[in-house]
Amino acid sequence: QKEVEQNSGPLSVPEGAIASLNCTYSDRVSQSFFWYRQYSGKSPELIMSIYSNGDKEDGRFTAQLNKASQYVSLLIRDSQPSDSATYLCAATPGANNLFFGTGTRLTVIP
């Protein structure tokens, strides 16, 4: 099993809808979790980090972590065309390195 797994998509949602991105991880990387956004040809940028079970909200973004199910998700409310990008889920066992999923490509349709 890969350390971090994501559905590659593509995921299309209409503008204003909620986009839901999902990720599962293995026992080997179960300490900290991150969501990065990557526009085509650019480096990833950190959107959210989450370390404990439950929800964490930041503006239109909500990260959800369920350690029992080894599942982490990102919800984007009121999706905008500018949210169209590839979203990378990442997890770390705590050794200052990250394991990345393959990314989910999101398209927000105006």
Next chain:
Amino acid sequence: GAVVSQHPSRVICKSGTSVKIECRSLDFQATTMFWYRQFPKQSLMLMATSNEGSKATYEQGVEKDKFLINHASLTLSTLTVTSAHPEDSSFYICSATDTGELFFGEGSRLTVL
């Protein structure tokens, strides 16, 4: 926030030549930097972990003699792609950690003709 700078952002070279990419942490000291490679429509793949003052740790399948990494100071790590070939064409990204959060450089797109 912490900033990591990479240079050059784009480089085109002939097959057989060597290319050096620099990664700098601009406002913090990074004892550890990471080098990733990303092929089109694929995720980031860790190539090596660069530690200041010591040899880099390479991931399985990455040739250490081909991808030379030097981390001579707390703010600079370099990746040299030696004897580059067209299959080395890729997007190379460095990152550095500051208090546990990972910051990425802008990336360097290498095209080998």
